[in-house]
Amino acid sequence: MNGKQITIVGGGLVGSLLAVFLAKRGHRINVFERRADPRKSNVYAGRSINLVVSHRGWTALKAAGVHEAVERIVVPVHARMTHDRDGKLTRLPYSIDERAIHSVSRGELNKVMLSEAEKFPNVKLHFEHRCTSVNLETGTCTFHNEATGEASAVPADVVFGSDGAPSAVRQEFMKHRFTFSQTYIEHDYKEIAFAPNADGTPRMDPHCLHIWPRRWFMMMGLANTDGGFTGTLFMPHTASAVIPEAGRPKGAGPGLARRGEATESHPAIPAFDQIKDEQDLMRFFEEHFRDATPMLPDLAEQYFRNPQSNLAIIRCSPWTYKDKVALIGDAAHAIVPFYGEGMNAGYEDCKVLNDILNEHGDDNWATVLDAYHKARKPNGDAIADLSLRNFVEMRDLVADPKFILRKKIEGRLQARHPDKWLPLYSQVKFSDIGYKTAWDEGLRHDRIMEQVLAMPGIEEKWESEEVERKALGLLEK
Amino acid sequence: MNGKQITIVGGGLVGSLLAVFLAKRGHRINVFERRADPRKSNVYAGRSINLVVSHRGWTALKAAGVHEAVERIVVPVHARMTHDRDGKLTRLPYSIDERAIHSVSRGELNKVMLSEAEKFPNVKLHFEHRCTSVNLETGTCTFHNEATGEASAVPADVVFGSDGAPSAVRQEFMKHRFTFSQTYIEHDYKEIAFAPNADGTPRMDPHCLHIWPRRWFMMMGLANTDGGFTGTLFMPHTASAVIPEAGRPKGAGPGLARRGEATESHPAIPAFDQIKDEQDLMRFFEEHFRDATPMLPDLAEQYFRNPQSNLAIIRCSPWTYKDKVALIGDAAHAIVPFYGEGMNAGYEDCKVLNDILNEHGDDNWATVLDAYHKARKPNGDAIADLSLRNFVEMRDLVADPKFILRKKIEGRLQARHPDKWLPLYSQVKFSDIGYKTAWDEGLRHDRIMEQVLAMPGIEEKWESEEVERKALGLLEK
Incomplete structure (x- = not known):
């Protein structure tokens, strides 16, 4: 085998793990990331949901040999802890044997993974490089250097688009025979950070995922290693939003989707566009999240500073173009975050690709990419459905x-x-x-x-x- | 009412009719078209399916007062004429009273409609202007002049995107909360022109739509005013293509979708990628379209010169952005051409918009655009379904x-x-x-x-x- 010249567009969680896998196979990797190096600037401030590493995430990290670095920055979470309107807590373990998922800050994880990738001399990271085009036939990508304004054309044998939901690589696929859909759910989200106590201890049990389930909306909190929690409020973006089919589990089965009102509009449901000032906000929190309010002394300042983000599901096909280009992670299958599986699904993509390379070798990319698409596409669709289903479970059924x-x-x-x-x-x-x-x-x-x-x-x-x-x-x- | 400054992106069939409707209301219209003026160069050569004007198309043309100009370039078509493999003809009237649809060349119709629009002093046409961005909040669009290379920014009160399936205006919607899907069908198409006799008379009955239905593929021919026919071959793009659900009528009901093999792959079905040289082509035509071959002396030259085009269905929502921007025609609802309704649906969009302006006046664009979307979106979805259904009818059931x-x-x-x-x-x-x-x-x-x-x-x-x-x-x- 001769090492191939490989371009990875997107240096997030999936791009950096993919770089490790491919570097270990002897390929020469260039990773181009649109944002600045997160190890030097806080690129995720105020707009990150915390992530959880699940079993299949660990399987991929172990296969790449980078799990030990990640183990140092996670917090084990064994149960859901629901908070009702009166502050009453109910603990629901995730499994009978108290197995844990592991909470991690997206920013911290990205920093660790980039450093792991950079340990390989055959991996080069390029930050502030925005992909402006991909030639699917030749594999040459062009990039705009956001710092210097310069443009560059980078040839490659194989290109991976791990550039997330708004993927620039996928844009090129759109010019060909490419089936694509994007669906927004009616709920937006906003990050709200829970600070630790003055002595650095956490104010809630850090080994639980805290949920304030309010049927049509919810807040959740996941622990960080510093004693704080990343809180996230999920709520319809507008009071007139009809809770759509997309927000309900497809074929969820009786007992899950039984609440028929879900497809009607509910003017009484709180929505982001109803909270216009500090008074609205405080009234809203006092009514629905009373026990959380004391932990959020700077609530109003955070709420009106942090961006409100929306959530889309992206499905497409095919994920690959001949022997040249493949989409991976969110670029291929962006999902809603309610199962905490977006990153794990992307990590599993990398692991499965590596398994397929083990089977077919590193010189048969048409075969490899085709097998990769066939193996992963049905699973990408399934985790999209599963994630929608879990939203109903978290915001409604756990209560x-x-x-x-x-x-x-x-x-x-x-x-x-x-x-x-x-x-x-x-x-x-x-x-x-x-x-x-x-x-x-x-x-x-x-x-x-x-x-x-x-x-x-x-x-x-x-x-x-x-x-x-x-x-x-x-x-x- | 004060006339508004209105930008129409796309000077095709829908853009030009929309310009007429809005000009008659006293607005000031700029139409920007990416291609050259079709009255000066043959922009449609070798890649046009002939169109038919149906009743609702005429209704819109009459409401705009431009039907007489169109009447001069159409050929009435009263029936389908099927050709079996032995050349046996069967005539199937479209209605019991022999009502006609009207065949028209896309290029000729576009020329007439542009000239009709240009008659209004408050309509300005700009050709070779490619839209590079739309500010959905302000209505300012930027254009790249393909002839001079110059860029210009054009402010407007209201913007319409009538720029077809690959709409640049719709691209801007994609950056917002916008549900979107594109689905390619497995069939591509290729134009093949039937020449008239030496004396200019047609070689087949010009008042019929000619179909060579071959179950999984078909050829059709529609008359032009010069005695020739525009023929179109529809066939899977590759022999390995699975005839997908998208190619079958959704809920077509028993008796239409009864042929269960439709979802399996059919290696025996001819496909574009199987015809590699003149010998393949001639063998294929001899087997399936024997009676057409004598009318196509330059078949091989045409076949290998004319482009092979694909067919996509685009659905999206919402079609409008506040009081500023609206999608119309194929930009909002690109469909497959098998009902001959793409243009008629777009014309009906214009007519309905004009009716809504009659009702709400020309100063309430938020109300007008919202009412337009509500009125047309369900009909756009329905004609997409109807068009897929008619494909099965034309290529299969008519036999x-x-x-x-x-x-x-x-x-x-x-x-x-x-x-x-x-x-x-x-x-x-x-x-x-x-x-x-x-x-x-x-x-x-x-x-x-x-x-x-x-x-x-x-x-x-x-x-x-x-x-x-x-x-x-x-x-x-």
């Missing part, structure tokens, strides 16, 4: 006694029959099972649990043999 | 005896009960009924006719009272 009962029944089934019953959440976050397989299996679980929850007296007898037999019997059908 | 029988039964119902039964084709082509209403009614007809065609002995008794009673009975349910 529903029936849903909590279902979780308990599923936990018992898993404990007693771990070979037969792995709840959907565990499949997604604590396994390497393909997203598509998990989605199909999750829909099957929905149908079974609907019948189980309809059993008379289920609230009393959920731990009985009878319930267990019923569920397993349905599973074997 | 099916059961389909022909259905047409006869529907014709009889229409003749005897014109108040109760208007076939879908007539609703679309010979009425102003909204596309959405027509689509819903057409699906209802499908369900009824499926039951009628399932009656024992229907081939013999289709003209009976019994069949009529059955159909009308189902209609009243």
Whole structure:
């Protein structure tokens, strides 16, 4: 094998991990990033949702040999902690054995990953380079140097577009036979930081993902290593927004999508465009997030300073062009953040690509890219659907006694029959099972649990043999 | 009312008609067209499907007062004429009363419409002006003069994007909360011109739309005023193409989508990428279009010179931005050409906009544009679905005896009960009924006719009272 000249457009989380994988194979890598080096300037200030690393994220990081650097900057999270309007807390573990997902700041993770990539002499990072065109036939990309104003043309054997949802590389695909859709959900989001105590200790349990579920909107908080939390408020952008189909789980199954009002407009639902001044804001927080307010002394200042961002789902096909160009990560499959899987899905893309290169070698890029697209496209679609589904779960269902009962029944089934019953959440976050397989299996679980929850007296007898037999019997059908 | 400064981006069929409507209202219009003036150079050579003007197209042209100029360049078409592999002809009238649609060359129509627009002193046409940006907030557009290389910024009160499927104006919408999809069908097309006889007379009946339906592919021919025909070959772009869902009528109802193989791949289906040289081409035409070959002495030269074009469906929402910018025609709803309604849908957009301006006046653009989007968006979606459906009808069903029988039964119902039964084709082509209403009614007809065609002995008794009673009975349910 001769090392190839490879251009990676986008030096975010996925681009930097991809650079590591490809550098270890002996290729020569140029990474071009539109923004400044995050190790030198705070490019993410005020507009980041915290991320979580899940099992499949770790699998990819380990395969690339960079997991130890990441382990130093994460906070383990074992459970959801819901806050009701009166401040009452309910702890819902993610799995029966208290397995953890790991909270991490996007900015910190990006810095670590860039430094890992830069350790390889065959990786060169170029910041403030905006991609202005990609020749899909030749692999030559042009870049505008945002600092000097200069333009440059960079030839390459293979090009990867890891440049996120607004991908410039994908723009070039649009000029060809390319199926594409972008759908915005009605909810926007805004970051609000929770400061630590004066002594640097956290004000809430840092090993929980805190949720204030309010049915049509929610706030969440994820711990950082400094004792603070990154909070995020999700709410319709306008009071007149109709909660669209896109905001509901596709085929979520009975028991999840049962709240029929979801497709009607709800003038009573709070929306970003209703909060015009500090008085509106304080009234809103006092009504819905009373227990959080004392932890946010600078709330108004943050709220009116931080940008309000929107959320889109992007699906497209094909992700590759001949033997030359491939989309990866959000550039190929931008999803909503509610399963915390966007980064993990992108990391898994890199890992699967590396596996395919192991199989087909580094000189058959037409075969490799085709196999990559075939392997990942169905999983990209599935995690998009799963992420929408989890939004309903987080903002609404976690506050529903029936849903909590279902979780308990599923936990018992898993404990007693771990070979037969792995709840959907565990499949997604604590396994390497393909997203598509998990989605199909999750829909099957929905149908079974609907019948189980309809059993008379289920609230009393959920731990009985009878319930267990019923569920397993349905599973074997 | 004070006349507004209005920018129209795109001086094609829709842009020029829109200019006439708005000029008559007293506004000051600048039309910017990327291409050269078609009255001075042949910008459409070798890549145009002929168009048909249908009833709603004429309604719009009459409302604008420009129909007489168009009447001089059209050829009336009263029927489909199918050509089977042996050259056997079957004539299928479009309606029981031999109503006509009108064939017209896109280039000729564009020239006439530009001249009509230019008659107004308050309309200025600017050719070879490529739109490079639109400020959706201010209405200022920038243009690159392709002839001189100069850039200019043009302020306006209101901007219309009538710049077709690859709309530059729509690109600006993509930066905002904008739901968008583009879907390519597997079929590409190529123009092939049929020359007239030496004495200028046509070689086929000019008052028919000629179709060579071959189930998975087809050729069609529409007459021009010079005695020639514009022929178009529609065929999968590659032999490995799977005929996708997008190529099949959504909810077409039983009796239309019954051929289940449509979603499997068909290596035996001819495809553009299989025709590599003159020998392949001649063998292909000899097998499938034998009776057309003598009318195409320069077939190989045309085939390998003319471009192969692809076909996409574009859906988006919203079509308008505040009181400033609106998309119209293909820029808002690009569809496949199989119903011959693309231009008519765009013309109807202009007519409806004019009606809304009549109602709300010329100073309430936020209200006007919002009402325009609400009125037209469902109809844009419906004509996209209808056009896909008609592709199956043209390339496949017109050669099916059961389909022909259905047409006869529907014709009889229409003749005897014109108040109760208007076939879908007539609703679309010979009425102003909204596309959405027509689509819903057409699906209802499908369900009824499926039951009628399932009656024992229907081939013999289709003209009976019994069949009529059955159909009308189902209609009243």
